[in-house]
Amino acid sequence: MTEFWIRFARNRGAVVGLVILVLVAAMAVLAPVLFPRSPWDMAGAPFMPPGEMGMLLGSDSLGRDVAAGIAHGARISLMVGAVSTVASLGIGVSLGAIAGYAGGWVDDALMRFTEFFQTIPSFILAVLLVAIFSPSITSIVGAIAIVSWPPVARVVRAEFLSLRGREFVQAAECLGKSRLAIIIGDILPNALSPIVVLASLMVASAILLESALSFLGLGDPNLMTWGFLIGSGRSVIRLAWWMSVFPGVAIFLTVLALNLVGEGLSDALNPRLARGRA
Amino acid sequence: MGVSRRGFTAASAAGGVLAASGLMRVSDAIAQGITPRRGGTLTTMLTPEPPILQIGVNNQGPTLIAASKIFQGLVKFSPTLEPLPELAQSWTISPDGKVYTFKLQPNVKFHDGTPMTADDVVFSVTKFHFELAPRARAIFSMIESAAAPDPHTVVFTLKQAFEPFLLMFDVTACAIVSKAAFDGRDYRQAPSVQHPIGTGPFRFAEWQRGNFIRLERFADYWKPNQPYLDAIIFRIVPDSQSRRLAMETGQTVLAHSNDIEPFDVPTLQAIPNLAVETKGWEYFSPLAWMEINHRAAPLNDVRVRRAISQAIDRSFITQRLWFGINKPATSPVASTTRFHDPAVKLPPYDPRAAMQLLDAAGLRPNAQGVRASIKHLVLPYGEVWARLGEYLRQSMRAVGIDLVLEATDAGSWARRIGAWEYETSINFVYQFGDPTLGVERTYVSSNIQKVTFTNTGGYANPKVDELFATARTSAAPAARAAAFSEVQKLLVDDVAQVWLMEMSFPTIYDRKLHNVITGGTGVNASFDDMFLAS
Numbered sequence: 159m160t161e162f163w164i165r166f167a168r169n170r171g172a173v174v175g176l177v178i179l180v181l182v183a184a185m186a187v188l189a190p191v192l193f194p195r196s197p198w199d200m201a202g203a204p205f206m207p208p209g210e211m212g213m214l215l216g217s218d219s220l221g222r223d224v225a226a227g228i229a230h231g232a233r234i235s236l237m238v239g240a241v242s243t244v245a246s247l248g249i250g251v252s253l254g255a256i257a258g259y260a261g262g263w264v265d266d267a268l269m270r271f272t273e274f275f276q277t278i279p280s281f282i283l284a285v286l287l288v289a290i291f292s293p294s295i296t297s298i299v300g301a302i303a304i305v306s307w308p309p310v311a312r313v314v315r316a317e318f319l320s321l322r323g324r325e326f327v328q329a330a331e332c333l334g335k336s337r338l339a340i341i342i343g344d345i346l347p348n349a350l351s352p353i354v355v356l357a358s359l360m361v362a363s364a365i366l367l368e369s370a371l372s373f374l375g376l377g378d379p380n381l382m383t384w385g386f387l388i389g390s391g392r393s394v395i396r397l398a399w400w401m402s403v404f405p406g407v408a409i410f411l412t413v414l415a416l417n418l419v420g421e422g423l424s425d426a427l428n429p430r431l432a433r434g435r436a
Numbered sequence: 437m438g439v440s441r442r443g444f445t446a447a448s449a450a451g452g453v454l455a456a457s458g459l460m461r462v463s464d465a466i467a468q469g470i471t472p473r474r475g476g477t478l479t480t481m482l483t484p485e486p487p488i489l490q491i492g493v494n495n496q497g498p499t500l501i502a503a504s505k506i507f508q509g510l511v512k513f514s515p516t517l518e519p520l521p522e523l524a525q526s527w528t529i530s531p532d533g534k535v536y537t538f539k540l541q542p543n544v545k546f547h548d549g550t551p552m553t554a555d556d557v558v559f560s561v562t563k564f565h566f567e568l569a570p571r572a573r574a575i576f577s578m579i580e581s582a583a584a585p586d587p588h589t590v591v592f593t594l595k596q597a598f599e600p601f602l603l604m605f606d607v608t609a610c611a612i613v614s615k616a617a618f619d620g621r622d623y624r625q626a627p628s629v630q631h632p633i634g635t636g637p638f639r640f641a642e643w644q645r646g647n648f649i650r651l652e653r654f655a656d657y658w659k660p661n662q663p664y665l666d667a668i669i670f671r672i673v674p675d676s677q678s679r680r681l682a683m684e685t686g687q688t689v690l691a692h693s694n695d696i697e698p699f700d701v702p703t704l705q706a707i708p709n710l711a712v713e714t715k716g717w718e719y720f721s722p723l724a725w726m727e728i729n730h731r732a733a734p735l736n737d738v739r740v741r742r743a744i745s746q747a748i749d750r751s752f753i754t755q756r757l758w759f760g761i762n763k764p765a766t767s768p769v770a771s772t773t774r775f776h777d778p779a780v781k782l783p784p785y786d787p788r789a790a791m792q793l794l795d796a797a798g799l800r801p802n803a804q805g806v807r808a809s810i811k812h813l814v815l816p817y818g819e820v821w822a823r824l825g826e827y828l829r830q831s832m833r834a835v836g837i838d839l840v841l842e843a844t845d846a847g848s849w850a851r852r853i854g855a856w857e858y859e860t861s862i863n864f865v866y867q868f869g870d871p872t873l874g875v876e877r878t879y880v881s882s883n884i885q886k887v888t889f890t891n892t893g894g895y896a897n898p899k900v901d902e903l904f905a906t907a908r909t910s911a912a913p914a915a916r917a918a919a920f921s922e923v924q925k926l927l928v929d930d931v932a933q934v935w936l937m938e939m940s941f942p943t944i945y946d947r948k949l950h951n952v953i954t955g956g957t958g959v960n961a962s963f964d965d966m967f968l969a970s
Contacts, residue, residue, distance in 0.1 A: 198830050204756050219699070220756065220827055293843040375822065379814060379841035380829075393819060394699045 165426040172422020178415035182408075186232035193226035197382040201226065205398045216400040218391060224401060228408050231384045235412070238299055238368045238383075239361040245303035246364075247357055250310025255341050257311070258318025269315070272308045280305035284367055288376045295378045298371060302364050313356055317349035351427035355420050362416035369409055384409050470950060472664045476968035478949070480690035481679055482649065482670040489640060489649070490629040491611040492568040497693060500608045502670055504960045505651055506547075507611035507634035510538055510557065511602060513719050513956040517774055517869045519602045520955070522962075523552070523612055523635065533597030533911030540588040544658045546614045547639040554584030559615035561592070568623055575604045575873075597911035600774075600870035606719060607636075608960050609868075637663035637964035646672055657964065664967035676700070683710065689946035689968075692959040698758045698820055701942050709947050714761050714940040716958020721770035721874070724762075724864035726828065726934035730894045732859040734799060734808050741931035742783060743793035747835040748828065749785045754937050757823050761942050765935035768927045769875055772938065772956075773867040775907075775920040780928055782935060790835045799836070807836035813853075813861035816846050824862065854888040864939060865889055869956070871920050876904045879923075879932055895932040 167173055185192070195201065200221035202211040208224075210216065215224040257268040275283075287301035321327060322345070330340045365384075371377055372385025373392070384405040391401025486499040491507050510524040519527075524538040544552040562582045565572035578598050583591045594601065604610055612635060617628040632640050635658070638651035649670040653663055671688060673679045680700045682688045684707065696704060705712050726744070734740045750764035763771070767780040783789075799807040810832070814825035825841050832839040839860070844852065852858050867874030877883050881896035900923055907919040927933075943959060945952045948969045955961050 196830075196833070198826060198833075200830060219823060220830075289845065375819065375843070377843075379822070379825065379843045390819065390823070393697060396703060397699065 162426050165429055166422045169418075169422040169425050171418040172425070175415040175418025175422065178411055179419060182232055182412050182415070183236065185229050186236050189226075189229040189233055193223065193229050195226070197226040197230040198222060205394075207398075208400050208404075215404045216398065218387075218398065218401045219394055224387065224404055227382050227387050228384065228405055230382045231387060231405065232408070232412075234295075234381050234383045235365050235368060235385075235409075238295070238302065239365040239416075242299045242302035242306070242364045242368075243357055243360045245299065246307040246360065247310055247353070249303065250307035251314050251346075251353065253307070254311035254314025255318055255346065258315035259322055259337070259341055259345065261319075261322075265315070268311070272311045275305070276308045281367065281370065284371065285374065285376060288371055293371075293376045293378055295381055298368060298376075298378060301371075302367050305367070306360055306364065310353070310356060310360070313352050314349060317352060318345055321345045321348055351424075354427065355424040358416055358420035358423055362413045362420070365409065365416075366413060470969055472950070472965070472967040473970055474661075474664050474967075475666055476664075477667045477669060478665050478690060478963070478966065478968065479669045479671065479688045480692070481673050481682065481688050481695050483673070483679065483693065483695050485646065485672045485674075488629060489632045489643075490613075491607070492565050492572075492613065493624050493629055495569055495571075495608075500960055501693065502649055502651070503611065503632060503634075504607045504636070504957075505638040505668060505963050506632050506636045506640055507607055507613070508636050508962055509607035509610055509612065510540075510605040512961065513603075513606055513869070515715060515718050515772075515956045517603070517718060517772075517956050519605075522607070523557075524605070527602075533599060534594045536592045536594070536601060538590045538592075540590065541658055542588060544635050545656045546635055547633045547654055548614070548617075549656070550614065550616060551587075552612065552614070552635050553587040554590045555587075556615045557590045557612055558582045558584050559619060560612045561610060564613050564618060564623060565610050571868075572604065572610060575601070596909055598908070599911055599913060599916055600872050603719075603869045603873060606957060606960075607962070608719070608957060637962050638665075638668055641667070648672060659964055663962075663964040665963065668963065680704065683944055686946065689949050690952065690959075691942075691944045693941050696942055696944055697818075698761055698942070701759050701761065701944070704944050711945055711947050713943045713945070713953050716943055716953040716955070717940045718772040718956035719869050719960075720957070721772045721867040721869070722864045722939040723765060723768070723770045723867060724862060724936045724939055725765070726936060727853070727858070727861045727863040728893050728895075728931075728933055729856060729859050730896075731856065732810075734797065735810070735859065737797050738929075738931055739793045739797040740799065740808070741934065743790040743797070743835060744832065744837070745931050745934045746783050746786045746790040746793070747831050747837070748934065748936065749831065750782075750936060751785075753824060753827060757820055757827065758937070758939075762937040762939050765937050767924045768879070768932065768935055769871050769920065769924055770867055770938045773874070774870050775917050777921040777924045780921070780924040782928060787831075787835050794836060801836045805836055806838045809838040809840060811842055811859040812839045813842050813844055813849060813858045815862040816844055816849050821862065850888045853892050854886055856886065856892060856894065862936075863889075863933075871923070872904070872908045872916075876908070879927060880904050893933060895930070897926060897930060897932075900926050900930075900932075 201223040202213055202217050202221050204217060204219050204221040206213055206217040208216040213223045213225060218224055253268050257265040284301045284305045287304060288297050291297035327340060327344055330344050368383060369385030372383045373389040375389060377383055377386045387405035388402045395402055482498050482502055484498060486494060486502060488494045489499060489503045491503045508523050510522060511519040512522045514520055523541055523544060525541045527536060527538045529536055540554060546552055561576055566576045578594050579592050580595045581593045585591060614633050617633055618626050637654055637657045639654045641652040642650040651668045653666050657663060673682060676697050679691060679695050683691050683704055701712060704710050728735050728741055730736055754762045754764055766782055767776060769776045794807050801807050812825060815821040829839040829841055853861060865874060878891055879895055880891060880901050883891045884894055903919045903923045907916045910916045943953055950967050950969060951965045
């Protein structure tokens with residue numbers, strides 16, 4: 159484990175990313191303490207520039223505190239990122255594992271099904287799904303999960319295909335272990351490193367997707383999110399630039415941090431690749 | 437209600453309430469006595485692009501704005517909704533209110549050169565609009581007989597007195613069309629639908645779909661030496677920010693209706709050569725309210741409805757979300773509609789009183805401070821309306837009502853309102869100058885229908901039904917006024933709907949353009965007196 163951290167820490171960017179991520183997560187956790195009032199409450203006069211009336215990042219068109227919106231929005235954005243990633247990992251890993259382990263026509267069928275999803279532009283499919291099921295947090299998480307699982311399935315399948323013929327798998331088969339036990343107990347742990355790296359990047363893209371949906375007005379109208387903040391500030395950007403700039407910075411930093419961490423994880427989990435790059 | 441630039445920016449900067457002071461006169465041009473100048477092209481916009489320019493076949497806002505230069509009505513309306521002569525030179529109404537006799541202007545020609553006569557008027561009223569437009573049919577079915585005793589006289593005899601009858605003769609409600617062009621044909625398929633022929637000061641010249649519509653001066657127009665402009669070009673600009681830029685750079689000199697978003701108005705107001713006017717919607721007077729479904733508990737309790745009404749700060753909504761373009765509502769009848777009773781007042785903004793009313797209604801706060809949970813279908817007409825939903829949610833939360841917002845699209849909104857599948861929403865309708873024409877439909881129990889823009893809320897009060905019926909059939913304006921005053925008081929007492937604001941739309945124009953807004957229909961006027969100063 160320490161070796162893992164040493165390898166991770168060798169990538170300076172990854173450490174910076176991790177620090178940012180921890181700060182964002184801390185902000186999300188502490189939001190109710192830092193800003194005890196609802197982020198939707200009018201805290202002061204509308205269109206106050208940053209620093210006025212005790213509002214660090216200014217106020218929006220209804221006098222809502224932008225800083226409170228960002229802090230509370232972090233909860234939703236991170237939650238959407240995490241939950242939808244877990245959901246799409248669930249779909250992607252199981253389909254990829256079955257396809258890779260079973261091979262043959264099962265593999266063919268599952269891969270054609272995956273390709274079907276890969277050929278549809280993912281953002282447009284997400285917009286369509288949310289519009290059909292009416293915008294709510296469940297439909298948004300569901301839509302993001304549905305459009306982001308295909309790459310997971312392909313990566314997992316590839317790992318399973320290469321691991322499937324290894325001696326330790328054959329040994330497990332000879333011992334009479336059930337297929338499920340082999341998939342979960344033997345192959346999956348060895349396929350985990352690319353999945354972990356992929357997952358960290360998927361959290362980032364899920365946050366971006368959710369923000370884009372909210373920006374287009376397809377967010378859950380009862381939840382404060384970063385995309386909503388930018389979307390509502392876009393039209394008055396000439397009157398109140400702070401309304402869209404600060405939430406934009408929040409998204410930028412979080413997504414950047416996740417990407418850096420993803421790269422660090424990749425280095426830490428694949429030491430040979432990392433050394434090759436260095 | 438043009439708000440002066442300095443007053444506006446100072447007030448917004450201070451974050452104070454935008455004062456209604458510093459209003460400008462309707463048309464400074466007339467006051468300054470500038471002589472009209474012949475020539476020049478008016479370049480304006482049209483949003484969204486209309487499907488067709490034949491009034492009757494299509495009566496949507498953009499169609500009316502462009503086609504009202506091509507067609508004319510018998511009368512037009514002043515800002516106070518007095519009828520003024522247009523194609524009718526004069527008119528008389530019999531003492532029993534049943535016989536309307538119009539004297540037409542002589543020498544009026546259609547754009548194809550044929551003269552306009554009483555036959556065209558009778559055809560337009562009793563056939564063309566009667567068959568095409570539901571609103572016209574509802575009113576014109578009261579006509580017992582229509583006669584043309586001579587080419588310049590038209591006599592309509594009604595089955596019963598109907599005092600607001602004249603309001604139906606504006607160009608936006610009943611444009612006079614050429615009988616020869618339509619009679620005996622399928623009105624929707626006639627050749628002149630694609631190439632409209634009217635009597636207006638401008639005739640249809642060219643339409644490049646998705647690009648522009650060009651109208652040119654009609655040389656044989658019946659008013660001598662008019663119109664002053666050579667041509668009008670309506671540019672189709674689908675993006676609101678491009679429209680704002682077009683106004684900023686002077687590529688267009690007139691923006692109206694929904695062209696400019698409310699939040700862009702302050703930016704344009706700050707440009708010295710542009711004027712902003714919110715008058716010119718008196719004939720339509722759209723009134724917006726929070727639509728209440730009376731079937732859904734606890735909204736069936738008048739105390740709850742009054743509490744909702746008292747929890748809303750209407751001046752915040754009109755100043756902060758609509759930048760002073762709209763005004764707080766004071767009654768179910770807009771102040772610019774006839775028979776508005778200024779003595780009627782909505783209960784004042786008072787969250788404390790609202791909470792007492794909710795207590796009295798038995799809605800006590802639970803551990804989270806929530807007394808009741810009510811759903812709210814957000815009006816999907818763009819982001820200002822989304823902000824309104826958010827504002828209402830916070831206002832309701834302040835008195836302990838949890839307003840849960842539901843997002844939807846325009847089609848689903850109309851369907852759900854029509855099917856009564858909502859608890860609360862936002863709605864606004866045109867009042868068409870008279871409560872009988874545009875207010876009655878929302879409150880009478882006979883109009884509780886599963887159709888959008890009827891009494892979808894399900895409000896029913898026999899006394900209100902009776903008063904609206906009296907006002908509808910009464911010939912004497914005084915008797916109607918009394919009935920409408922009573923109705924307004926009753927509706928406010930019952931909180932039949934939670935009225936929010938009287939709506940208007942900004943008309944923004946270059947100051948060298950004169951006589952832009954002169955009547956109660958604003959940019960739906962013929963523009964025959966508009967001119968560009970050099």
